Amino acid sequence: MRWLGELREIVAPHVLPGAYVNFADPDLADWRTAYYGANYPRLVEVKRRYDPDALFTFAQAVGS
Secondary structure, three states: OHHHHHHHHHHHHHOOOOOOOOOOOOOOOOHHHHHHHHHHHHHHHHHHHHOOOOOOOOOOOOOO
16 A cells, blocks of 8 residues: 555656546545545435435445
8 A cells, every 4th residue: 555655656747637446545635536536416316316225335435
């Protein structure tokens, strides 16, 4: 995990803001914005409608 943090610091000036949504990063600050951006509020609505029992959930899932 330390290596990942160091790599993030090295490449940060060369990439767009955000994060790859299919790689859960427990140390990512503000993961909702990094993964989903302005789409997060709408995704929460969709999640509530189609997954009311939270079958698809994990620490950084929409609606968590």
